[in-house]
Amino acid sequence: MPSAQFDEGLRLAVEKAGSIRALARELGISSASLVGWRRVPSYRIKQVEAVTGIPREKLRPDLYRPLTVEEQDWCKKFGPERLDGAVP
Numbered sequence: 470m471p472s473a474q475f476d477e478g479l480r481l482a483v484e485k486a487g488s489i490r491a492l493a494r495e496l497g498i499s500s501a502s503l504v505g506w507r508r509v510p511s512y513r514i515k516q517v518e519a520v521t522g523i524p525r526e527k528l529r530p531d532l533y534r535p536l537t538v539e540e541q542d543w544c545k546k547f548g549p550e551r552l553d554g555a556v557p
Contacts, residue, residue, distance in 0.1 A: 476508040478528035485521040495520040 475483065486492035493503040496516055509517050509528045518525050526533040536544065 474507055478523070478530070479506060479508050481523055481527060482509065482517050482521045485523055492517075492520070 483489055483492050486495060489503055490500050493500045496503070496513065511529065511532060514525050514528055514532070517523070517528055524533075526535050
């Protein structure tokens with residue numbers, strides 16, 4: 470069960486992984502470290518996104534906005550990793 474102190478994005482990630490322990494294992498960190506988070510740290514967003522499949526804008530909406538239709542089309546054509554820092 471996710472910790473009550475977790476924000477929505479981190480709670481979703483823990484639920485998707487199955488448990489705090491499972492998510493921590495996938496990230497290569499201790500469960501104790503993960504329990505200390507309130508939200509997904511900015512330096513872990515891409516890793517958590519890759520492990521869980523949850524888009525970064527859901528993990529940290531304070532840092533990432535939803536993609537526009539044009540950006541979604543770009544990602545379908547070229548892949549989401551090409552969008553980082555690029556202007557479609």
